[in-house]
Each structure stands twice: as structure tokens, then as C-alpha cells.
Amino acid sequence: MPDCRFDTYYRYADLVQILRDYASKYPRLIQLESIGKSHEGRDIWVTVLTDRQTGADHSRPALWVDGNIHAAELVGSSACLYLIDWLCRGFESNPEIGRCLQERVFYICPRANPDGAEWALADRPRIIRSSTRPYPYDELPQGGLVMEDMDGDGRLLSMRIPDPNGHWKICPDEPRLLVPREPAETGGQYYRLLPEGRVEDYDGSLIRLQEKRERLDLNRNFPVLWREEHEQAGAGPFPASEPEVRAIVNFITGHPNICGGIAFHSYSGVLLRPYSYQADDTLPAEDLWTYQKIGAKGSALTGYPAVSAHDEFRYHPKQVITGALDDWLYEHRGVFAWTVEIWSPQRQAGIEHYKYIDWYREHPLEDDLKMLRWSDQQLQGKGYVDWYRFDHPQLGEIELGGWDPLFSFWNPPPAQLEQEISRFPEWVMWHNLISPRLVIHRAQAQDLGGGLYRIGLLVQNTGWLPSYVTKKAREKSLTRGVICEIELPAGITLHSGLRRIELAQLEGRAYKPSSPTGWAGQVSDPTDDRVKAEWVVHAPQGGQIKLSARHERAGTATTTLTL
Ligand SMILES: [Zn+2]
Incomplete structure (x- = not known):
């Protein structure tokens, strides 16, 4: 392989x-x-x-x-x-x-x-949120800017267009970066910023982002x-x-x-x-x-x-x-x-304590500088691309550049992939x-004389979580208790008890106090992780009986008793 x-x-x-x-x-x-x-x-x-x-x-x-x-x-x-x-x-x-x-x-x-x-x-990547089924409308959308790799280099970058009313300007400390123009500022060289793409039915003035069909x-x-x-x-x-x-x-x-x-x-x-x-x-x-x-x-x-x-x-x-x-x-x-x-590109770049989504709304320039340095040094410059001229079929001469997000922000670059995903298996x-796990603790037959035997089946949960797993599941009765069954061959009959018995849930150790100190240590039954099923059978010639215990979540266990 x-x-x-x-x-x-x-x-x-x-x-x-x-x-x-x-x-x-x-x-x-x-x-x-x-x-x-x-x-x-x-x-x-x-x-x-x-x-x-x-x-x-x-x-x-x-x-x-x-x-x-x-x-x-x-x-x-x-x-x-x-x-x-x-x-x-x-x-x-x-x-x-x-x-x-x-x-x-x-x-x-x-x-x-x-x-x-x-x-x-x-x-030539096409980025959508989820599945490719058109929704909510079947027809092809029309007009507006369609995100697309325009120069065929496999990257989806940004386009910047000079405009006196643009929101962005070149960062004085680092000319590759763009920073917002000050609220009262005017008279400089400003830019509009658009995702890389083609503009359908461009009228030379307004550009909206075309909604995706998917x-x-x-x-x-x-x-x-x-x-x-x-x-x-x-x-x-x-x-x-x-x-x-x-x-x-x-x-x-x-x-x-x-x-x-x-x-x-x-x-x-x-x-x-x-x-x-x-x-x-x-x-x-x-x-x-x-x-x-x-x-x-x-x-x-x-x-x-x-x-x-x-x-x-x-x-x-x-x-x-x-x-x-x-x-x-x-x-x-x-x-x-x-x-x-x-994956957190921010943490990779040395930005600590960033607040996930809030970071995109507002963060200091210092963070952008760290991110850029990270791209230069750790991604061989492949994350953030310096601006370069491109002759755009609808917009004329513009520049392409900025972050190529697919393998920098959204996913680890291939060279860093293994290190990142090796965090999880443990x-x-x-x-x-930690899930509940049902095991048979003991199965025994007691000879009562006259061909009668008392059969006892003791099962317990060896997992940390209780058999029902969450209190939410218990509250909503999402799972049944332990079910114990007895299977009898020809010649053995049930004297008392039901063939199939539904018993209680089995507790685990998860909801117990963290220390035996004080009154809280004594509020639950000491053997609430166990249940017992009992039957009396009539087996004058002896024989083998099969016992099973199962719980939808905690699993199944079986055993055989020879009388
Ligand atoms: Zn997701």
C-alpha cells in the first residue's frame, strides 16, 4: 500500500x-x-x-x-x-x-x-461554504463580481484598485500591507479592495459581490x-x-x-x-x-x-x-x-490570546506585521503575496496580492499539516x-433442591460516564436501562421471573465528587454502578443456560452457566 x-x-x-x-x-x-x-x-x-x-x-x-x-x-x-x-x-x-x-x-x-x-x-479552486447543490435558487446568478482565480496561478488573492475615495492605504511601516485610511484623512493615495474575480455585466461604476448559486x-x-x-x-x-x-x-x-x-x-x-x-x-x-x-x-x-x-x-x-x-x-x-x-495562523505567528472571530473585526497593526513575518519565514512567502500588476479583462490595469487564504488561514500549509493534526488522536x-461500558461482574446458580436453581446475574458499568451518558439524556429518557435476558434450552423451564428484565441505569464515576471529604461524598449509593437480575429455573436434568445483559450505549455482554 x-x-x-x-x-x-x-x-x-x-x-x-x-x-x-x-x-x-x-x-x-x-x-x-x-x-x-x-x-x-x-x-x-x-x-x-x-x-x-x-x-x-x-x-x-x-x-x-x-x-x-x-x-x-x-x-x-x-x-x-x-x-x-x-x-x-x-x-x-x-x-x-x-x-x-x-x-x-x-x-x-x-x-x-x-x-x-x-x-x-x-x-482552479472554487470556494463555497458547503455542498454543491444550488440553493435557494436553481438559476445561475447574474451580474456582479464572481470570485475566481483570474491569472490561473491556483491562488485566490485580492485585487486593489486606486481610488481617491478608497478605504485603504499603503501601510507606512510595511509597504506590502494595507491599513485603513484615518476617519478625517483626505488627499492621499487610496485603494478599493476586492476579492480576486471577474466582473459580470460591469457598467463601469458599481460592483456588487455576486451571490453564489450554492x-x-x-x-x-x-x-x-x-x-x-x-x-x-x-x-x-x-x-x-x-x-x-x-x-x-x-x-x-x-x-x-x-x-x-x-x-x-x-x-x-x-x-x-x-x-x-x-x-x-x-x-x-x-x-x-x-x-x-x-x-x-x-x-x-x-x-x-x-x-x-x-x-x-x-x-x-x-x-x-x-x-x-x-x-x-x-x-x-x-x-x-x-x-x-x-489550526490557528495567529498563534503560529506568535499572537497570543487573540479572541477568535473578534480578531477579524479589530486588531492592532502589530498583529498584521507578525502574520506577515510568519508568512515570509515559515511559509516561504507563500501566504501573503506582494502586490503585482495584472491586466484585468473588465477593470483594466489593477494589482493582485494579499493573503492566499486556502493553505495559510483556512488550512495548514502542507508542510505544517502533520504537526497540527497529530495533536488530536490522544x-x-x-x-x-470515558464512555460507559457494561460488563458481567458475576453469574451464578444456586441449587435450591428439587431441580430448582436460583440464577443471579450481576452487571456493572466500568466506564467513567454513566450508562445514560448525560443528564440531558436522562431528563429526556433517550435511553433505556440495562436489559437482562435468560435463554433456556429444552428441558429447562422458568419457575419465576421474566425472560427479559429491564433494570435501572448504571451510574459511572463522572458525577461523583472530586474528593471524599465532607457530606457530598456520601450522597449516592455505593454500588449504583451495578444492577442484579434474578430468576428461578426448573432444571431436573441440568443443562446450559445463556445469560445476556445489554445497554444501548454501554454495550452487550453474554455468559453461559452449566447447571
Ligand atoms: Zn466549519
């Missing part, structure tokens, strides 16, 4: 070949499953990763991981591929990985939006507080209307063993958690505390801060987003889920290892 490289971004055909190669190299660990087709008919692949020699995936707790639902956020796919590689390679050499894959499952969807990513990876945002289309176009643009005609989103929603609801989720996006270098649309005090307190603990571990292992999307990552202080995957996973599936915004595995 040609090694999957982590200094390059793969188009769909190569990516699928890589996944097939992993599946054939590691047949014990990987099964590939198409969960549906994209708008253009490409298969959306999920890698089912677990040690299949010791059990089936659906009988084990699982973690969902996806990437690249936004078209240009290609690094999300790379992070998924890196995770697959890390787990497969480490299965035999790293005992933690070995244990994780023997007990648990990863469902990894490296490219949730294959059509949109293909446009971003084209020789205006969907798949991460607003999930069925959680979905809102119509006039309230939230790009959310689609109805919840889960888009084939890519429907495939994910179908798969996740069809796999109740999923106990958590991580969606890889770019960029900002931050671990975002729900809610996107309301403040932290609306979460059940235990869920907030647990989210904070998972986030603290994430920060320690990845170096990224962990924050609430609502509190620290709003695109506008007066607006919120709804219909995102992590909010849906938390609110309607009742599991802990994250949006990981990979935390992703840890997130899977």
Missing part, C-alpha cells in the same frame, strides 16, 4: 483509495461502509474501526468522528485520516490503543461533504432548532433536507451505541462545545461540569482552549447559530459532542475511553 502522506491534501478518488488500502491492510480492525450518497452521487464513507476479532461494533460503545462538512475545511479530512493511521499502527504496540479497540468503536467519516471539497481542491451550510441543516432561510441563511428547506446531513443523521440514530462525537472543522485553534445558541446556565449543571472536565483534558492534550460556542465564538454578538451537528448530538442524542476548529481516544 502506498503510504498515506500527511503533507498533502487528497482529492476524493485518492482519499477513497487510501481508505480501501487501510481496510485491506488492517482487515481485523477496519470495515468501510457507505452511509449514503452526496448530492452529486459520491459515496460518503465511514470507517468502522474496532477489533472485530473480539466482538461486533454494534455491541460496543462508540465515538463518532467526522471532517470536512464545510467545503474548504480540508484539514478536517486529514485529521480523520491521521486518526485512522494512528489507531491502526498503534493497535499492537500501544496497550491503550489495543484496549480501546477491543472494548470500543470509532465511526470515522473523513469527508462528510465530498462534492464541496472537490471544488476546493480543483486546479448557498447551503450543511452545519445549519441538522434537526436542532432548525430555522428558515429568512432567519438563518443556508439552513436548507427543512431539517436534514440535504443528503449528506441525512446520511449522518440516519447513521447516528441507527447506532445508539454512539456515546460522543467530534466534528473536525477549521480554523481558529479551539475546541467548541454546545450550546451554540444559548448560555452555559441552560445546561444541566452536571453536564456543564463534565463538559468542562472533558474540555480541560482536551486543552491539556491538544493545546487548544475549550470554550462554549455561544459564549466565545459568535459570528456577531447579536446572532447565534442553530442546526449544528454538535448541538444536535447533545440536545437530541444526549451525548457529549464537540466542534474542533483546527484526546479523541480518551473521549472514547
Whole structure:
């Protein structure tokens, strides 16, 4: 198998070949499953990763991981591929990985939006937010400026046009940079700044930006507080209307063993958690505390801060987003889920404590100088391009230059890709290892005489999280308790008890106090991680009985007793 490289971004055909190669190299660990087709008919692949020699995936707790639902956020796919590689390679050499894959499952969807990513990876990239399905209108838009690589060098830069009423001027300290003209300033050399592109039906005076025909945002289309176009643009005609989103929603609801989720996006270098649309005090307190603990571990292992999307990552202080995957996973599936915004060019450039989205509205010139130095030194000048003359078919002689954002801002440059995506596997595995896991603690038969036996099955949760995972799930009764069953061969009959018994949820250690000190240490039952099922059977000739215990989230365990 040609090694999957982590200094390059793969188009769909190569990516699928890589996944097939992993599946054939590691047949014990990987099964590939198409969960549906994209708008253009490409298969959306999920890698089912677990040690299949010791059990089936659906009988084990699982973690969902996806990437690249936004078209240009290609690094999300790379992070998924890196995770697959890390787990497969480490299965035999790293005992933690070995244990994780023997007990648990990863469902990894490296490219949730294959059509949109293909446009971003084209020789002449076309950048859209998400999928390539025209929305909300079918017809081709007309007039205005269409972002396009005009000189065919594969970059999408900016165009500057001299204009006495322009907003920008050349920075006195660094002539490659532009800075805003002062509020009362006049009489200098000023510029208008436009994205690189062609201007349709140009009348020589007004230029508007042409709206794209493809205006969907798949991460607003999930069925959680979905809102119509006039309230939230790009959310689609109805919840889960888009084939890519429907495939994910179908798969996740069809796999109740999923106990958590991580969606890889770019960029900002931050671990975002729900809610996107309301403040932290609306979460059940235990869920907030647990989210904070998972986030603290994430920060320690990845170096990224962990924050609430609502509190620290709003695109506008007066607006919120709804219909995102992590909010849906938390609110309607009742599991802990994250949006990981990979890569921070600002931090790479040495800018500390920048406030994500707010930085784009306002930041000191000193930050721009740091960014420019970073491009010069770390990106060999490929991030920020000095202005050069270009004869534009509609605008005449102009200049092209500025940031080429696709592999500087939006995604790590290929040379820095591996280092960036190697941050995540440890935390992703840890997130899977904290899920509830049901095991049989004891199974026994007590001879009562006269051919009667009392059968006892004691099961317990060995995971950190309780079997229901979140208080939200418990509040909404999203998951049943433990179900114990007894299977009897011919000649053995049930004397008392039901064949199938539904018992309580199993607690974990997550919601217990951090220290045994004080009264808080004694508020819960000391064995609330266990339940017991009992039957009395009539087995005059003896024989074998099969016992099983299962929980939708915590997995399945079986055993046999010989009487
Ligand atoms: Zn995104």
C-alpha cells in the first residue's frame, strides 16, 4: 500500500483509495461502509474501526468522528485520516490503543461533504461554504463580481484598485500591507479592495459581490432548532433536507451505541462545545461540569482552549447559530459532542490570546506585521503575496496580492499539516475511553433442591460516564436501562421471573465528587454502578443456560452457566 502522506491534501478518488488500502491492510480492525450518497452521487464513507476479532461494533460503545462538512475545511479530512493511521499502527504496540479497540468503536467519516471539497481542491479552486447543490435558487446568478482565480496561478488573492475615495492605504511601516485610511484623512493615495474575480455585466461604476448559486451550510441543516432561510441563511428547506446531513443523521440514530462525537472543522485553534445558541446556565449543571472536565483534558492534550460556542465564538454578538451537528448530538442524542476548529495562523505567528472571530473585526497593526513575518519565514512567502500588476479583462490595469487564504488561514500549509493534526488522536481516544461500558461482574446458580436453581446475574458499568451518558439524556429518557435476558434450552423451564428484565441505569464515576471529604461524598449509593437480575429455573436434568445483559450505549455482554 502506498503510504498515506500527511503533507498533502487528497482529492476524493485518492482519499477513497487510501481508505480501501487501510481496510485491506488492517482487515481485523477496519470495515468501510457507505452511509449514503452526496448530492452529486459520491459515496460518503465511514470507517468502522474496532477489533472485530473480539466482538461486533454494534455491541460496543462508540465515538463518532467526522471532517470536512464545510467545503474548504480540508484539514478536517486529514485529521480523520491521521486518526485512522494512528489507531491502526498503534493497535499492537500501544496497550491503550489495543484496549480501546477491543472494548470500543470509532465511526470515522473523513469527508462528510465530498462534492464541496472537490471544488476546493480543483486546479482552479472554487470556494463555497458547503455542498454543491444550488440553493435557494436553481438559476445561475447574474451580474456582479464572481470570485475566481483570474491569472490561473491556483491562488485566490485580492485585487486593489486606486481610488481617491478608497478605504485603504499603503501601510507606512510595511509597504506590502494595507491599513485603513484615518476617519478625517483626505488627499492621499487610496485603494478599493476586492476579492480576486471577474466582473459580470460591469457598467463601469458599481460592483456588487455576486451571490453564489450554492448557498447551503450543511452545519445549519441538522434537526436542532432548525430555522428558515429568512432567519438563518443556508439552513436548507427543512431539517436534514440535504443528503449528506441525512446520511449522518440516519447513521447516528441507527447506532445508539454512539456515546460522543467530534466534528473536525477549521480554523481558529479551539475546541467548541454546545450550546451554540444559548448560555452555559441552560445546561444541566452536571453536564456543564463534565463538559468542562472533558474540555480541560482536551486543552491539556491538544493545546487548544475549550470554550462554549455561544459564549466565545459568535459570528456577531447579536446572532447565534442553530442546526449544528454538535448541538444536535447533545440536545437530541444526549451525548457529549464537540466542534474542533483546527489550526490557528495567529498563534503560529506568535499572537497570543487573540479572541477568535473578534480578531477579524479589530486588531492592532502589530498583529498584521507578525502574520506577515510568519508568512515570509515559515511559509516561504507563500501566504501573503506582494502586490503585482495584472491586466484585468473588465477593470483594466489593477494589482493582485494579499493573503492566499486556502493553505495559510483556512488550512495548514502542507508542510505544517502533520504537526497540527497529530495533536488530536490522544484526546479523541480518551473521549472514547470515558464512555460507559457494561460488563458481567458475576453469574451464578444456586441449587435450591428439587431441580430448582436460583440464577443471579450481576452487571456493572466500568466506564467513567454513566450508562445514560448525560443528564440531558436522562431528563429526556433517550435511553433505556440495562436489559437482562435468560435463554433456556429444552428441558429447562422458568419457575419465576421474566425472560427479559429491564433494570435501572448504571451510574459511572463522572458525577461523583472530586474528593471524599465532607457530606457530598456520601450522597449516592455505593454500588449504583451495578444492577442484579434474578430468576428461578426448573432444571431436573441440568443443562446450559445463556445469560445476556445489554445497554444501548454501554454495550452487550453474554455468559453461559452449566447447571
Ligand atoms: Zn466549519
